[in-house]
Amino acid sequence: MTSEQNERIVRRFFDEVWNRADLTVVDELLAPRFVDHNPPPGSTGGPDGYKRSVAAFRTSFPDIRYTLDHVIAEDDIVAIRLTGSGTHRGPFMGVAPTEKRMSFSGMTFVRLEGGQIVERWGIADIPGLMSHLFGAHGDASTGPAAAAPVGDEVLVVRADESRSTTWVLGGHNVCKATKADTGGGFSFFVSTFPPGEGVPDHTHHQEDEAYYILDGTWEMYDRSRGITTTVRPGDYVFVPRGVLHGFKNASAEMGRMIVVIAPGGLEGFFEGIGFTMSDVNAPHPPMAGPPDFERAARVAASYNVSFVVPGRGAGQA
Amino acid sequence: MSTAVYEHPHKAVYRRFVEEVINLGRYEVIPEIFSEAYVDHNAPPGAPAGGGLAAVEAIPKLFRGAFPDVHFTIDDMVVSGDWVATRVTGRATHLGRPFANIDPTGLKATWSSFGFFRVENGKIVEHHGAPDIAGLRAQLTRPIEPGSLDENRAIVTKYVYATNMGNFDAFDEFVVEDYVDHDPVPGQEPGREGLKNAYRTFLAAFPDIWFTFEDLIAQGDLVVGRGVIQGTHKGEFMGVPPTGKVLHWTGTRMFRVRDGKVVEGWINFDVMGLLQQMGVVPTPPAPDGPVAPSSKGLRGALSTPSANEALMRSFIEEVWNQGRLDRADEYFHPEATSPSAPALPPGGAGVKVIASMFRSAFPDYWMTIDYLVADDEKVAARFSQGGTHQGDLFGIPPTGKTVRFTEMGILRIADGKVVESWYDVDMAGLMQQLGVGG
Numbered sequence: 001m002t003s004e005q006n007e008r009i010v011r012r013f014f015d016e017v018w019n020r021a022d023l024t025v026v027d028e029l030l031a032p033r034f035v036d037h038n039p040p041p042g043s044t045g046g047p048d049g050y051k052r053s054v055a056a057f058r059t060s061f062p063d064i065r066y067t068l069d070h071v072i073a074e075d076d077i078v079a080i081r082l083t084g085s086g087t088h089r090g091p092f093m094g095v096a097p098t099e100k101r102m103s104f105s106g107m108t109f110v111r112l113e114g115g116q117i118v119e120r121w122g123i124a125d126i127p128g129l130m131s132h133l134f135g136a137h138g139d140a141s142t143g144p145a146a147a148a149p150v151g152d153e154v155l156v157v158r159a160d161e162s163r164s165t166t167w168v169l170g171g172h173n174v175c176k177a178t179k180a181d182t183g184g185g186f187s188f189f190v191s192t193f194p195p196g197e198g199v200p201d202h203t204h205h206q207e208d209e210a211y212y213i214l215d216g217t218w219e220m221y222d223r224s225r226g227i228t229t230t231v232r233p234g235d236y237v238f239v240p241r242g243v244l245h246g247f248k249n250a251s252a253e254m255g256r257m258i259v260v261i262a263p264g265g266l267e268g269f270f271e272g273i274g275f276t277m278s279d280v281n282a283p284h285p286p287m288a289g290p291p292d293f294e295r296a297a298r299v300a301a302s303y304n305v306s307f308v309v310p311g312r313g314a315g316q317a
Numbered sequence: 318m319s320t321a322v323y324e325h326p327h328k329a330v331y332r333r334f335v336e337e338v339i340n341l342g343r344y345e346v347i348p349e350i351f352s353e354a355y356v357d358h359n360a361p362p363g364a365p366a367g368g369g370l371a372a373v374e375a376i377p378k379l380f381r382g383a384f385p386d387v388h389f390t391i392d393d394m395v396v397s398g399d400w401v402a403t404r405v406t407g408r409a410t411h412l413g414r415p416f417a418n419i420d421p422t423g424l425k426a427t428w429s430s431f432g433f434f435r436v437e438n439g440k441i442v443e444h445h446g447a448p449d450i451a452g453l454r455a456q457l458t459r460p461i462e463p464g465s466l467d468e469n470r471a472i473v474t475k476y477v478y479a480t481n482m483g484n485f486d487a488f489d490e491f492v493v494e495d496y497v498d499h500d501p502v503p504g505q506e507p508g509r510e511g512l513k514n515a516y517r518t519f520l521a522a523f524p525d526i527w528f529t530f531e532d533l534i535a536q537g538d539l540v541v542g543r544g545v546i547q548g549t550h551k552g553e554f555m556g557v558p559p560t561g562k563v564l565h566w567t568g569t570r571m572f573r574v575r576d577g578k579v580v581e582g583w584i585n586f587d588v589m590g591l592l593q594q595m596g597v598v599p600t601p602p603a604p605d606g607p608v609a610p611s612s613k614g615l616r617g618a619l620s621t622p623s624a625n626e627a628l629m630r631s632f633i634e635e636v637w638n639q640g641r642l643d644r645a646d647e648y649f650h651p652e653a654t655s656p657s658a659p660a661l662p663p664g665g666a667g668v669k670v671i672a673s674m675f676r677s678a679f680p681d682y683w684m685t686i687d688y689l690v691a692d693d694e695k696v697a698a699r700f701s702q703g704g705t706h707q708g709d710l711f712g713i714p715p716t717g718k719t720v721r722f723t724e725m726g727i728l729r730i731a732d733g734k735v736v737e738s739w740y741d742v743d744m745a746g747l748m749q750q751l752g753v754g755g
Contacts, residue, residue, distance in 0.1 A: 038429060038449070070433055070445075072402045074395035079402030081433050081445055105359075107431035107447040109393055109404045121392075121404055123431055123447045184418075206418050265418050271484065303415060 003073035006112045010078045011068060013117065018066045021058065023051045031116040038122050041093075061086030061102070069105075080108045084124065093126075104129040155181070166270040171197060179264030186262035190214075193255045198248030204241050204305050207261050211237040211247075216255025221246045269303040327401040327436040328394045334441070335389045335405065340614050342381050344374050352440040359446045383416035384409030385531040388616070389430075403432045407448075411457050412474060412530040412542075417450065419457045423474030423533050424467060426456035466535040469574040473540045474530065476579060477570075480516060481527050488513050492579045499583045500723070512582075522559075523548025528568065532727065532739075534697050536622060536690045541697035543569045543727055543739055546586065550595060555588075557595045566591045567657065569725035569741040571688065571699055583688075583699055585725040588745035604660035612654040612663065617731030622691040625730050629689060629696040632728075632735075637684045637702075640676055642669045650734040657740045679704025679720075687723075694731075700724040706751060713753055720750040 001009075009029060016025040030047040040057075043049045058064055064086035072079045085103035088095075108122030157163065157176045164175040177188040193216075201223050211220075213235045220229045220237055223244035230250065231237055239245045249255030324332070334350050337343045351373045360372060380387045386409060393404040407428050411421045430448035434441050461467045472491055479487030488509055496509045505515045519526050526548035534541045546568050550560045568586030572579045592598040628648065635644045645665035654663050661667030676682045682704040690697045703721035706713075722743045729737040 070400065070402075072395045072397040072400055072433075074397065077393055077395045079393075079395050079404075079431075079433070081402075105445075105447065107402075107433070107445075109395075109402070109431070121429065121431075123429060123449050125447065126451065263418055268420070268482075271482070 001076075001112060001115055003075060003078075005115070006076065006078050007071055007073035009112060009115060010071065010073075010080065010110060010117070014066050014068060014080075014082070017054060018064060023054060026051050026054070029115075029117055031113065031118045034116075034118055034120070036120045038120070059090040060088065060092035060097075062089050063087050076111050076113065078110050078112065080110075082106050082108065102129055164267045164271060166267070168199075168270045171199065173259075173267075173270055175267045175270075177264070178267050182264050184264055186260055187264040187267050189259040189261070189267075191257055191259050193249040195249055195252050195254070199246055201244055201246040202300065202305055203244045204239075204261075204266075206241060207263060207266060208241050209239040209245075209262075210260045211239075212258040212260075213237075214256040214258065216249050216253055216257075217251040218255055218257070219248045219250045221248075266303065266305075269300065269305060325394075325396045325401075326439060327396050327399075327434070330436055330439060330441060331394060331401050331403055331434055332391060335391055336614055338373075339377050339380070339387065339389050341611060342377070344378065347373050350441060352437065352442040354442055355440075356443050357446070358444065380407075380409070382414045383421070384411060384426075385413050385529060386410050390616075399435045399437060401434050401436060403434065405430050405432075407453075410533060412533060416457065417454055419454065421474050421478050422457065422461070423470035423530075424457055424459070424461070426453050428453040428456070463577075468577070469538065469540050469572075470533050470535050472574055472577060472579065473542060473572050474533065477528055477530065477542070483520075485513060488516075493575075496579065497581045499581065500585070519548075519554075522550065522552040522554035523564070524551055525549050532695065534690050534692050534695050534727070536692060538573050538575055539688060539690045540572045540574060541569065541690045541725070541727070542572070543567070543697075543725075543741075554595075555592070557592070557597050560595050562594060564591060564594045566594070567739070567741055569697070569727065569739070571690070571697075571725065583725070585699075585723060585741035585743055587741055588743075589748075592745075606660075608659055609652070609654050609661075609663040611656070611659075612650070612652050612737050613656075615650060615652060615731060615736040617734075617736070619693040620730055620733060621693055622696075624733075625691040625693070625696040625728070626689055628730060628733075628735075629691070629698055629728060630686060633684055633686060633698075633700070636668060636672055637676075637682070640672075642672055645669050645672070648735055650731070650736045653734070653736050653738065655738045655740065657738070674710070675702075675704075678706060678708040678710035678715075680707050681705050695727055695729050697725065697727040700726060710751075713751060716751050718751055720747055722747040722750070 013025065013029045016022045017029075026047050030050060032047065034047050034050065036043065036045065036050065039045060039049065040053045043053050061084075064084060067083045067085070068080055069083055070081040083103055083105050085101070088098045088100050088102055090097055104125045106122060106124035108120060110117045110121075111119040162174045162176065163178045163181060166173050166175070171191050171193040174190045174192075175187060176190065177186070179187055182188075198219075201221065211231075213231050213233050215233060218231050220231055221227075222229070222239075223246070229237075330350055333346070337346050338350065347370055351370055353370060355369060355373060357372055360376075377387075387407065388409065389405045389407050391403065391405050395402050407430055408425070410423065410425045411419070412423060413421060415421065428449045429452070430446065432447070433445040435443040461471050476487055476491035479491070492509050492512060494509050495507075496512055498505060498507075498512060498515070501511070502515045502518060505511045526546065528544050528546050530542045530544040532541075532543040544567070545565060547563065547565050549563050550557075552559055566587045567590070568584055571583040573581040589598060593600045632644075632648045635641045636648070643665075645668035647665075649665045649668055651664040653667075655661065655667065658667065658671065661670055682702070684700055684702040686698045687701055688699040701721060701723055703719065705719050706716045708715055723746070724740060724742040726741075727739045728735045
């Protein structure tokens with residue numbers, strides 16, 4: 001078989017098996033000894049396992065359709081870049097039907113012998129698909145879908161209780177829920193900043209952040225768009241991951257706000273760059289002196305957070 | 318490694334990316350491989366926006382930061398027109414920074430990655446990628462069996478990571494109270510409290526000190542970790558006033574782990590390199606001859622822990638104790654290099670240079686293996702060695718003194734031969750006993 005013939009076989013396979021739902025073609029074009037090196041979860045292997053996987057996928061997405069964006073054939077190998085699309089009308093990986101139109105990308109390598117596919121390697125962007133179905137963006141395995149179940153009872157963290165209390169860059173953070181408490185879903189803080197204090201410009205590359213203002217008047221900086229917004233008690237602010245942002249308590253009183261960061265885990269970052277306090281209500285950090293922005297930036301890098309170090313970048317808070 | 322067989326130029330340029338940029342961390346060659354107009358159609362979250370060469374560098378750096386030993390093997394490449402489609406397998410150990418919000422645990426992972434690259438004028442201009450990040454994440458978060466080697470690796474990795482983060486509570490969590498330190502700093506009190514105070518001494522001298530493991534080998538209840546230490550010299554250290562310089566030095570540590578805690582510790586680190594960087598000990602001149610290319614990319618079949626142990630034991634006995642220097646060629650691959658001594662010639666020739674140097678300085682030279690830790694790829698040992706100083710050593714004339722000093726060494730073995738090796742020798746202890754410096 002030439003590489004052109006192999007390419008035609010692979011195009012026919014996707015068209016008839018996936019787009020026309022003709023499973024008999026599987027027996028014709030997959031060799032009995034077919035091996036899938038990256039099988040979908042629960043696959044029993046071989047051509048029969050492949051047929052069962054196609055049928056299961058079609059139950060979730062009855063109008064599933066693959067577009068072959070790019071096919072490269074050389075010798076006995078065919079490489080395919082593809083896009084799958086369909087409507088979510090049946091349960092999929094534990095998600096009830098959402099009726100959403102979805103699409104996902106994938107790449108597949110197959111090896112042919114004597115006009116039949118004998119091996120497959122491939123990956124589909126299932127995390128991207130899952131997050132699409134959940135309406136979240138980013139990696140679903142860190143989002144609500146994959147947050148591990150945590151206990152089976154209502155949990156109360158009292159006013160004077162904290163899971164981790166830190167002083168970071170002039171602010172005091174009482175962590176009411178850590179990554180461990182929420183199965184990775186989110187971290188929840190109540191943060192207090194003295195007048196004039198804030199957090200310098202930084203970017204979370206992996207987390208979204210929401211603020212709800214309790215006390216004080218604050219300046220919120222969206223450096224990605226060059227916008228400063230004044231916010232007051234009752235106002236809600238959302239900072240998507242990837243946006244360069246900072247804030248400052250612009251009032252003459254203590255400022256207080258709720259901070260929710262998802263997925264969870266940045267309490268470890270606060271512990272790394274700040275001072276961990278044993279007393280929830282400790283009024284002052286244990287050491288005076290200017291915040292160590294260099295150290296903060298270094299620890300931040302390990303949490304995939306980037307700071308604009310004062311004196312090195314423009315627009316610090 | 319590249320072969321002399323003809324390879325399509327599109328495949329050759331992709332191979333350079335994998336073998337030089339990803340596997341060796343040679344980011345400086347990126348402009349030779351990627352066009353300035355490069356566009357990544359599947360840039361991961363956190364990658365610099367807008368593509369270009371900065372984006373090319375960011376992703377391998379992110380991987381190497383989390384996985385200092387990341388290594389890709391090319392499984393398949395196919396070409397048509399301007400495009401090359403690629404299938405690779407990544408192998409790595411999570412020893413460095415957090416990856417995708419997962420803290421390091423010392424676990425090993427293997428994952429697939431697929432790509433379509435467009436090549437124009439010999440450079441990559443466009444790329445669609447599909448790495449199996451979900452599969453990688455699943456391996457990094459898998460449950461660790463209590464009492465397993467993986468658990469010992471995880472304890473050591475988490476302990477060192479937490480101390481890097483300045484978390485002193487980690488000592489109580491990961492170290493027993495009656496901890497035994499076999500290489501205490503001068504004046505270090507016994508036990509865990511003594512260890513904490515010793516660490517405070519380092520923190521006072523290097524407030525941002527950070528130990529990055531590049532290798533972790535576990536066997537029985539021992540774990541050996543080889544790494545690089547970085548810190549800014551802001552306080553007095555070994556009597557040297559702060560220089561404000563950012564210093565890098567190597568260190569190899571060994572830990573004995575029992576019931577989930579570290580009970581004993583050993584360390585050899587490059588004190589001489591540190592003193593050289595502080596400018597208090599002269600830096601030896603750079604070698605004038607060509608330096609052999611790194612053998613980091615040399616790979617081959619893995620072996621068994623017992624075979625690797627046997628290799629280390631007979632190598633030390635024959636070459637170092639019996640002085641049969643010609644045997645070094647049997648044990649070392651001809652292209653093997655050592656990052657600890659890059660100026661030495663590659664292969665057995667380099668071993669002969671260093672062994673004959675010590676054996677002529679100490680005619681009654683002896684070496685013992687006090688501890689040995691092996692896995693299927695590497696064998697680490699803690700050595701004691703010594704002799705009577707009767708010949709010239711690094712220009713120091715014979716003193717007639719009898720010395721004894723320790724060392725930690727690691728051999729990486731592929732196809733039954735040593736392909737790479739690392740050494741941290743207690744040179745400061747040796748020099749002190751010879752009555753020079755220290």
